[in-house]
Amino acid sequence: MSSDLLVTKCFAILSGEEPALARAEFESILHLANFEAELTWNQNLVVFNTGKHNLAFLLFRAAMIKEAGYIIAESSALNEDIEWIPEKKLASSIQPTETFCVRTQSLVSKGMNEYRQQITNLLGTKIKHLTKAKIDAKRPNAKILVLLTSNGVKVCRSYKSDSRKKLMNKNSAKKPFFHPSMMNAQLARVMCNLAGVMSGKIAYDPFSGSGGILLELAALGAKTIGMDLNWRQLMGSKLNLIHQKHTLFSLIQGDARVPPIAQHFCDSIVTDPPYGRASSTRGSEATNLVTEFLAAIPKILKPNGMLCIAGSNKMRIPEIANDLGFKCAYHIPIRVHSGLIRDIVTIRV
Template identity: 45%
Template sequence: MSGALRLVGYFVFASGENIELAKAELDLLIRVLDENAIVSWTGPLALIEMDSDPTTFLLDRAAMIKEAGIILAKDPSSGRTLDWISDDILMNRIGPQSSFCVRSKSLTGNREVDVRDELTVLLGTRTRRTTGARVSLDNPDVKLVVILTSSGTILCESRESLLRKELSLREPGRKTFFHPSMMNSQLARAMCNLAGVHPGSLVLDPFCGGGGILCEVVALGAKAVGIDLNWRLIMGARINLAAMPDSDTTLIQADASASPVGRQRLDCIVTDPPYGRTSSTRGARAVNLVRAFLEFVPDMIRIGGRMCICGSSDMNVSEMVLELGFEIANRLEVRVHSGLTREVSTVQF
């Protein structure tokens, strides 16, 4: 073999909606598993060095990951041959009764299309000959992915995210109760991850509206408390949460600062305060509501807890947070459309 490198590592391919959000989400989830893990990014591709396989955990949890898996081999020379892939690698991953497919991706531009096609055909032919497995493009047992980067070519075994399909079924327009102010399920799940929501966590959404965020909280196995002043929205949240299996939820019609949770009991706060034409509050009033709520947060959340809060860029939530003396762990901008950019801030207490 040529100068091939055998790696003990993993890869993630992020969706293209917001790479910075994907990076923040992945970083927090990886740290849950291994504080010493090393993550390096090239565009939407993350390479991960850690002791245990994070693939299942990441694909079950992360909203912004399209696929993930194990790195089988790497060729630093970026050649057009496959002599850097040993037969043992293929036979160890694919049995003679299995099915497989081969795909390729390039991070180096369209000029590599011919190389991608050539490597895909070569690897498919060799895998079939070496392992005796059959090709299945629609439902393979094993998916091999060849990724071309500026620093070499990587062979991976990949699994696609099923969560993203589930999230598409939980989009606001597909819920039983709909309100135009509801957050899309993908961003709601990412915010839950940024806030560190885990099974058994006690999580508050003080501006819960129709329950979009709460649905993702309970999907993660956490206990959800939702507060909203609008009775119609509370009833809508109740309807939507009824569709979630095994949900542990408390819904309260009240002012956002009227949390029923005891002092420093909350593990996480995840919320998207109302703002704009479609919300039940308006402009300056909404800002005052959020500011009043933020003043109560230190009394509600335990030491070490996290809050992820989203707001219109006009709302300047991050400025409110800083003015109150809180430390922002990360701040991201999420473009919704040409007229709306959301600001997502995560605070560690």
């Protein structure tokens, strides 16, 4: 059996921006990868058992994982030496042709500078001796991360998330069409993960606007359907999708309350209904609009399909869902600014 398929102890460090949202995204991606794992949390660090091959899936999908990897060795004490680290495991973590660096991160104290410098030097020297690989502090191919926690020390092979940088670049990149209400790429990706969007499956945004969510649905390989009443926004979203070289999408001008979509056609729905000054509901009051839309989703989603919806807390989406007989899998409030708290809600039909 390939070493990548063997179950090993792994870790991930999540963004500290919205801890509850980051945890929910992480748990949702584990579910998508079809494995159950016992999670041990320590602030924004999570330790779990899985195959190394699943790390690539986690790092590709997640918007809120900063880095992840596997644990080479761990000790319950801050040892003055590194003799407790198996040489064979240490040597196999770095290839001779790679350049590497050793970094430390403390979750317990801002101090311990002397110990951190000591273990960095010892590990760097040891790995260089065992593998003949070269140290490169600026642009290394590989990273050894030493985590100092309340439970001791963990020496890890760490992989940085490329997805986070790509998502941030999407926000700053010039798009053919822009609207102030367009959702940023990071939050759109998180919502796609919460809804269980998968490549080749049908994903639908009934309030697609200028296409912020559509771009992430398409980026994940879903068969993407967008709908909006506003023709100008629909055409703008088409320009944005084509600009990012997406082709597997359909756009419909229509009303989310009476969607022209076949029964049980969609695997998932990800949406951000209009609210606030920058958006228009075309004369429909936002709360009533969402109520009528939610009432229609059992006809649209396949059995066991998932909806992830964002909205101002003033819209009371969780209460509306409960009144309609739905059970919210997640309800996560996030503060956008002093005047807006956004509820992220997931519902399984």
